[in-house]
Amino acid sequence: MNMIRNYYQDLTQTVSKSWEAFWFVRVETKTVSLLRLLVGSIALIYALLFTIQLTDWYAADGILSSSFTISMLSTEDNNYAYYWSLLYYVNTPVELWILHSIGLLVIGAFAVGFQTRYTSIAAFIFVASYAQRAPMLAGLIEPLLCPMVLYLCFAPCGNYFSVDAWLRAKKQKLADRKVEDSLGANITLRLIQVHLCMFYAMMALTKLGGYTWWGGESMWWLIAQNHSPLVDLRFLRDAPLFVFSWTHLVVLFELCFPLLIWVKVFRPLLIVLSILHWISLSLVTGNWEFGLLILALNVAFFSPEFVQSFLAKPEKSETIKGKDATQAA
Amino acid sequence: MNQQPTDSENIAGIGSTARSIISLLLAIHLIILSVLLSGSLVGVDGEYRSEIQARLFGLFNVYGQPLQMDVTAKPYYLYQGNPLDDDLILAVDLLDEDGEVSETVLLGSAEDNLSGDRRKMRLIARVIASAIRNPDYEAMAPLYAKNVGGFVLKKKGVKRGVIRCLTHDPLRINFVSSDGTTEEDPYADVYFTTHYEADVWISENGKVEILKRASQSQVAPTDEGS
Numbered sequence: 001m002n003m004i005r006n007y008y009q010d011l012t013q014t015v016s017k018s019w020e021a022f023w024f025v026r027v028e029t030k031t032v033s034l035l036r037l038l039v040g041s042i043a044l045i046y047a048l049l050f051t052i053q054l055t056d057w058y059a060a061d062g063i064l065s066s067s068f069t070i071s072m073l074s075t076e077d078n079n080y081a082y083y084w085s086l087l088y089y090v091n092t093p094v095e096l097w098i099l100h101s102i103g104l105l106v107i108g109a110f111a112v113g114f115q116t117r118y119t120s121i122a123a124f125i126f127v128a129s130y131a132q133r134a135p136m137l138a139g140l141i142e143p144l145l146c147p148m149v150l151y152l153c154f155a156p157c158g159n160y161f162s163v164d165a166w167l168r169a170k171k172q173k174l175a176d177r178k179v180e181d182s183l184g185a186n187i188t189l190r191l192i193q194v195h196l197c198m199f200y201a202m203m204a205l206t207k208l209g210g211y212t213w214w215g216g217e218s219m220w221w222l223i224a225q226n227h228s229p230l231v232d233l234r235f236l237r238d239a240p241l242f243v244f245s246w247t248h249l250v251v252l253f254e255l256c257f258p259l260l261i262w263v264k265v266f267r268p269l270l271i272v273l274s275i276l277h278w279i280s281l282s283l284v285t286g287n288w289e290f291g292l293l294i295l296a297l298n299v300a301f302f303s304p305e306f307v308q309s310f311l312a313k314p315e316k317s318e319t320i321k322g323k324d325a326t327q328a329a
Numbered sequence: 330m331n332q333q334p335t336d337s338e339n340i341a342g343i344g345s346t347a348r349s350i351i352s353l354l355l356a357i358h359l360i361i362l363s364v365l366l367s368g369s370l371v372g373v374d375g376e377y378r379s380e381i382q383a384r385l386f387g388l389f390n391v392y393g394q395p396l397q398m399d400v401t402a403k404p405y406y407l408y409q410g411n412p413l414d415d416d417l418i419l420a421v422d423l424l425d426e427d428g429e430v431s432e433t434v435l436l437g438s439a440e441d442n443l444s445g446d447r448r449k450m451r452l453i454a455r456v457i458a459s460a461i462r463n464p465d466y467e468a469m470a471p472l473y474a475k476n477v478g479g480f481v482l483k484k485k486g487v488k489r490g491v492i493r494c495l496t497h498d499p500l501r502i503n504f505v506s507s508d509g510t511t512e513e514d515p516y517a518d519v520y521f522t523t524h525y526e527a528d529v530w531i532s533e534n535g536k537v538e539i540l541k542r543a544s545q546s547q548v549a550p551t552d553e554g555s
Contacts, residue, residue, distance in 0.1 A: 020348070021354065023351070024342070024343070026342050030528065062478050067348045073471060082394035083394060083395070131397045136413055136452065136453075136456050137449050137453070138403070139398075139452070140404070141479055142397050143398055146396060147397070150396060183342055191355075198366050199364060202367065203405045205370055206370045206405050207405075207407070207409075210406055211410060213409070218407065218408045218409075221408045221415075221499060222407060223495075224499030224500050224501075224515075226439070226499060227416040227418060227437060227439050227447070227451065227497065232502070234432040234470065235395065272549030278482070280367065317416060
């Protein structure tokens with residue numbers, strides 16, 4: 001009996017300590033700031049794509065007017081009853097263009113890190129509004145982009161690589177420019193990491209539900225589509241073994257990523273492989289925005305030091321601590 | 330590239346009550362996320378979802394859908410051999426006053442310069458083709474087709490046309506024809522499957538009207554004896 005009680009105590013203590021070490025740690029905000037820059041830029045591209053024939057699609061007499069969209073959603077089952085969008089309330093071309101312009105400005109401000117605390121929340125509202133304006137047209141990117149922008153609302157992601165940081169640097173003296181580590185940044189990074197891994201697992205498992213992925217032909221069927229690929233790779237018909245291998249490697253990579261990305265030694269390898277994986281899949285499927293986003297999210301696994309080594313000059317480091325701060329003062 | 334704490338003493342940065350509340354919220358969020366993602370897995374014969382998963386899925390969508398976390402019906406499998414996995418396009422035959430086809434516009438195709446965003450048109454075509462295959466949603470197909478058909482007629486300044494929803498089947502990797510050669514023309518008629526076909530026109534009061542053309546199975550047999 002004692003053995004069981006000891007095991008239970010040991011189990012709960014270990015889980016509790018691991019949970020706290022995973023979630024409740026303060027980290028530097030460089031990584032999350034870089035993520036804001038990348039995710040914000042992709043959100044801006046996503047919103048800009050709505051500019052193409054905006055009124056032909058979404059005005060009152062457009063292909064998918066608000067009233068038509070809402071009536072279509074209400075005829076589907078009850079699972080589809082929770083959509084919302086600011087764009088449901090604008091119908092004339094002028095109103096549409098005004099709201100769309102505000103949306104672009106807000107998302108752009110978030111991407112460059114201007115008033116980030118406020119624009120991050122506003123950017124999420126606009127990105128979700130675009131995504132839910134016509135849910136029947138939503139593709140692969142929306143279910144990943146919206147949560148990522150939402151997670152970034154919880155972190156001080158405007159501390160670096162931002163207009164906010166530049167303005168702050170102009171106002172303050174060098175010695176005062178200490179940027180504190182943040183618990184919100186850690187929670188945001190962990191949420192993005194876990195969400196990304198769950199997404200990879202879902203993508204791999206759903207592929208295994210189809211015989212074409214087991215049979216090795218899926219990549220050929222994607223390559224051979226007549227309208228969606230960005231490049232014509234149909235010459236690979238003469239190399240079927242290569243196509244079959246590619247198919248199996250796609251599934252293998254997506255199965256391995258959510259497990260091995262947590263192992264430090266495999267991380268650089270997986271990130272390099274993910275670049276090859278998503279560039280090739282984007283070219284074949286035409287889903288380039290989704291490929292771009294999922295590649296950008298790899299940054300969530302970068303340490304602040306790694307980000308710093310790439311993006312900042314060491315002698316102009318903004319976080320000045322201890323002796324260096326005294327000397328600078 | 331390891332995500333390490335910058336200072337291990339920072340673990341105790343907030344009180345235990347706040348940590349407990351945040352932990353609870355995180356746990357709820359992750360449980361909902363895992364149900365929403367695992368409940369959306371699909372195979373060639375439909376969704377793989379148990380009864381309990383389906384019930385939880387419906388409940389958790391109250392949280393997941395407004396935040397756009399729901400991945401239902403999104404083809405993350407990319408290709409599974411389903412009839413609608415291939416590229417779908419919308420063809421609109423523009424008719425002149427004699428009822429002859431003057432031009433055919435292929436919306437969503439690689440040559441489409443009218444709709445702006447070709448992928449949106451392919452998604453609309455997928456919605457129409459999906460609706461046609463499901464008796465519960467079949468009535469939605471002409472509503473989408475009417476809007477798209479009206480858009481093309483107005484853009485082209487034409488009064489009458491025929492809209493068709495087509496699958497453009499890709500070439501098989503190992504296809505060999507009966508004469509031993511491989512079929513190389515992906516635009517041959519044999520590679521197009523029609524899911525839906527309807528006449529569309531602009532009436533005298535300026536409204537767009539649509540009338541579905543009967544499929545082969547719906548045409549009454551002719552009386553050959555008369």
